[in-house]
Amino acid sequence: MSILVNKSTRIVVQGITGSAGSFHAKQCMEYGSQIVAGSTPGRGGTMFEGKVPVFNTLSHAVRETNANTSMIFVPPPGAADAILEAFDAGVALVVCITEGIPVSDMLRVRRVLDTLKGKTRLIGPNCPGIITPGECKIGIMPGHIHKTGNIGVVSRSGTLTYEAVGQLTSLGVGQSTCIGIGGDPVAGMDFVDVLELFQADPNTHGVIMIGEIGGGAEARGADYIKAHMTKPVAGFIAGATAPAGKRMGHAGAIISGGGDTAAAKIKKLESCGIRVAPTPSDMASTLMAMMKK
Amino acid sequence: MKIHEYQGKQVFARYGVPIPKGYPAFTVAEAGAAATKLAAETGSSVVVVKAQIHAGGRGKGGGVKVAKGGAKEAEELATRILGMQLVTHQTGPAGQKVKRLYIEQGLEIERELYLAALVDRDSRRIAFMASTEGGMEIEKVAAETPEKILTVFVDPIVGLSPFQSRQLAYSLGLEKHGKETVAGFAKLCASLYEMFVKEDCSMVEINPLIVTKQGGVMALDAKVTFDDNAEFRHPEWAALVDEAEEDAVELEAKAAGLNYVSLDGNVGCLVNGAGLAMATMDIIKHVGEKHGVAPANFLDVGGGANEEQVTKAFSMILKSPKVRAIFVNIFGGIMKCDVIANGVVAAAKNLGLKVPVIVRLEGTNVELGRKILNDSGLRIEAATTMFDGASKIVKAVGGAQ
Numbered sequence: 001m002s003i004l005v006n007k008s009t010r011i012v013v014q015g016i017t018g019s020a021g022s023f024h025a026k027q028c029m030e031y032g033s034q035i036v037a038g039s040t041p042g043r044g045g046t047m048f049e050g051k052v053p054v055f056n057t058l059s060h061a062v063r064e065t066n067a068n069t070s071m072i073f074v075p076p077p078g079a080a081d082a083i084l085e086a087f088d089a090g091v092a093l094v095v096c097i098t099e100g101i102p103v104s105d106m107l108r109v110r111r112v113l114d115t116l117k118g119k120t121r122l123i124g125p126n127c128p129g130i131i132t133p134g135e136c137k138i139g140i141m142p143g144h145i146h147k148t149g150n151i152g153v154v155s156r157s158g159t160l161t162y163e164a165v166g167q168l169t170s171l172g173v174g175q176s177t178c179i180g181i182g183g184d185p186v187a188g189m190d191f192v193d194v195l196e197l198f199q200a201d202p203n204t205h206g207v208i209m210i211g212e213i214g215g216g217a218e219a220r221g222a223d224y225i226k227a228h229m230t231k232p233v234a235g236f237i238a239g240a241t242a243p244a245g246k247r248m249g250h251a252g253a254i255i256s257g258g259g260d261t262a263a264a265k266i267k268k269l270e271s272c273g274i275r276v277a278p279t280p281s282d283m284a285s286t287l288m289a290m291m292k293k
Numbered sequence: 294m295k296i297h298e299y300q301g302k303q304v305f306a307r308y309g310v311p312i313p314k315g316y317p318a319f320t321v322a323e324a325g326a327a328a329t330k331l332a333a334e335t336g337s338s339v340v341v342v343k344a345q346i347h348a349g350g351r352g353k354g355g356g357v358k359v360a361k362g363g364a365k366e367a368e369e370l371a372t373r374i375l376g377m378q379l380v381t382h383q384t385g386p387a388g389q390k391v392k393r394l395y396i397e398q399g400l401e402i403e404r405e406l407y408l409a410a411l412v413d414r415d416s417r418r419i420a421f422m423a424s425t426e427g428g429m430e431i432e433k434v435a436a437e438t439p440e441k442i443l444t445v446f447v448d449p450i451v452g453l454s455p456f457q458s459r460q461l462a463y464s465l466g467l468e469k470h471g472k473e474t475v476a477g478f479a480k481l482c483a484s485l486y487e488m489f490v491k492e493d494c495s496m497v498e499i500n501p502l503i504v505t506k507q508g509g510v511m512a513l514d515a516k517v518t519f520d521d522n523a524e525f526r527h528p529e530w531a532a533l534v535d536e537a538e539e540d541a542v543e544l545e546a547k548a549a550g551l552n553y554v555s556l557d558g559n560v561g562c563l564v565n566g567a568g569l570a571m572a573t574m575d576i577i578k579h580v581g582e583k584h585g586v587a588p589a590n591f592l593d594v595g596g597g598a599n600e601e602q603v604t605k606a607f608s609m610i611l612k613s614p615k616v617r618a619i620f621v622n623i624f625g626g627i628m629k630c631d632v633i634a635n636g637v638v639a640a641a642k643n644l645g646l647k648v649p650v651i652v653r654l655e656g657t658n659v660e661l662g663r664k665i666l667n668d669s670g671l672r673i674e675a676a677t678t679m680f681d682g683a684s685k686i687v688k689a690v691g692g693a694q
Contacts, residue, residue, distance in 0.1 A: 020597070024627075076522065076525060077525060077526065100522045100525075101522060102493055102520055102522045102523035102526075103412050103493075103495060103520050103522060103523075104412075104449075104490055104493055104520065104523070107412070107417060107418065107419065107449040108449045108450065110417045111417070111448065111449050111450055114417075128626065140596065140626055140627050141626050142625065142626045142656050142657050145655075145656065155568070156568065157566060157567060157568020157569065157571075157572075158566050158568065158596070158626065159564075159565055159566025159568060159569035159624045159626065160566065160568035160569050160572055161568075162569075162624045162626055162655075162656060163569060163572070163624050163655075163679070166624065166655055166656075183567055183568070185412060185414040186412070186414055186417050210568070212567075212568055212571060213571070214414075215414045215415065216414070216415045236572070238568045238569075238571035238572040238575060239571040239575070240575045240578070240579075241556070241571070241574040241575050241577075241578045241587070241588060242571055242574070242591070243554070243556065245383075246554050247521070247554075248552075248554060248567055248570070248571055248591055249552040249566075249567025249570060249571075249591070249593040250567040250568070251520075251521070251522055252414065253567055253568075253571065262575075278579070279575070279576045279579050279580075279679070279680055279683075280569075280572035280573075280575065280576055280679055281576065281678050281679045281680035281681075282680075
């Protein structure tokens with residue numbers, strides 16, 4: 001078991017003929033993910049890597065191949081439209097890797113997503129994607145650092161997810177599913193949405209949750225954990241040294257007043273029973289110490 | 294991206310958000326000429342000389358002065374304000390040098406209010422916030438008297454509805470100034486919403502929004518911030534950048550496609566990924582704080598950087614005079630470790646290595662990356678984990694003292 005994706009997930013890649021799209025589609029195929037189709041307007045009827053059919057529209061691709069999940073590499077000017085196209089095509093999961101989508105575009109996308117009432121889920125944008133080790137990789141994470149197992153990882157940061165996974169694997173501990181929810185202020189799945197799935201998944205025994213400065217997503221996650229989660233959760237919040245008002249790379253990583261500093265979030269997490277790693281080098285060991293008890 | 298008040302008001306004017314008459318001035322003579330022109334246009338010799346810097350709190354810092362004596366007094370004030378280091382609660386202790394002024398007509402003010410529009414990430418809506426406490430720091434109002442702030446949330450598909458503007462207007466008690474004041478405010482909100490969406494703003498703050506003695510509603514200030522992600526569809530923004538307001542190194546980094554933020558410490562950081570870059574700063578401070586060791590910068594080279602960008606990034610850190618040691622922390626996903634290693638070696642050979650460098654590499658092509666560094670003949674120390682790297686950094690900086 002795992003959450004959201006597994007070896008039977010059928011993936012269509014939007015923007016499969018672009019440089020990022022083609023490179024990562026190949027990497028995912030090599031990992032063993034089932035890439036069943038691609039879509040790029042104007043390239044319909046061609047074959048990607050000699051075996052994956054490319055369609056002009058996503059709805060055509062889904063109709064012909066029964067794809068149920070989309071991975072998006074469309075550049076920022078067309079990315080929000082690509083997400084809406086995926087909603088329209090009726091896939092169950094949309095994973096948008098694209099970084100740099102204007103927030104006003106995402107406000108509209110999010111508004112439409114809310115009307116779908118869970119029929120389609122969105123991960124990202126501006127995220128590394130999702131992986132169930134040994135079964136399915138959708139995104140840009142290095143597959144080889146992962147190991148099959150029972151720890152769920154959810155994070156707003158890409159490389160910090162790799163850091164946590166690398167620590168787990170080096171301790172001999174595998175992962176059930178790892179999800180990067182992305183660094184944008186307005187996006188799809190939130191910590192709470194992912195934590196609900198980890199709590200319900202019998203194969204996930206513990207969770208690492210990695211947040212950062214800016215916004216209230218970590219606090220809402222912490223409230224959910226306190227109220228509903230029986231599984232141990234260790235956390236880390238990046239940005240304790242970030243100055244207020246400066247955007248730290250991610251569009252969403254900006255302290256804008258209120259309770260969104262690292263110190264305030266760490267306090268909130270700890271008050272809800274999450275053990276927060278003192279340094280980013282201790283994420284896996286902090287969770288393992290909780291699980292030994 | 295932030296712009297000046299006078300630039301923000303030019304955008305306001307295009308969308309019909311009412312503003313007082315005013316002209317930008319870059320010299321004392323231009324300030325005098327603007328005051329003369331305003332007197333002719335308005336029939337009043339009262340003008341306000343306003344320092345144009347991006348930071349807020351200009352009035353308290355002495356950057357906004359009223360001239361009642363026409364052009365001559367405006368010139369005297371301009372002489373004092375132009376070139377001053379204006380210190381406000383947002384500039385930091387060093388302040389910001391004033392290079393531009395805005396000369397604006399003086400108005401008889403009945404009331405000062407507060408109005409802002411911003412992207413509220415928790416509700417995933419554009420929020421309009423209004424408060425009767427105009428001219429105050431809104432952070433302070435929010436903390437001490439939150440009941441004095443009314444917020445409405447705008448559905449992006451429906452847009453701002455007139456009833457929402459009326460809710461705000463009546464919460465501000467605008468009806469006591471007359472029906473026209475309520476209507477004028479509602480019209481201002483509608484114009485502001487249209488501007489917010491079309492111009493890809495992430496925040497617009499009007500503090501104060503004034504009611505004049507005549508019952509008119511006007512934006513006396515304009516703090517406009519654009520969404521950096523929307524730059525690709527706003528080529529006109531390039532002309533609005535004031536390089537004097539930006540950190541020179543941050544601008545250089547941006548031109549090279551790198552995310553860089555200058556900080557006050559002494560350890561240069563080169564990292565891939567925003568979260569890992571923040572975490573690297575955090576661990577340096579965690580281990581080094583009591584030894585006076587802290588990060589000198591945030592630098593995310595991103596996932597898709599090529600060797601030239603890495604060379605550029607490492608060169609920028611090497612050139613910083615405050616940097617006493619450098620921590621390269623890479624967890625390669627899309628970013629390949631050999632690309633990083635080649636970039637580091639190229640920059641170091643070009644500029645020379647005068648400070649210790651600690652490198653921690655993990656992920657894609659890690660063996661090849663380590664080999665390139667080992668074979669380079671450069672004095673580069675390897676670290677096994679982030680904690681090990683941070684410990685070695687603290688030791689290196691301490692040893693150099």
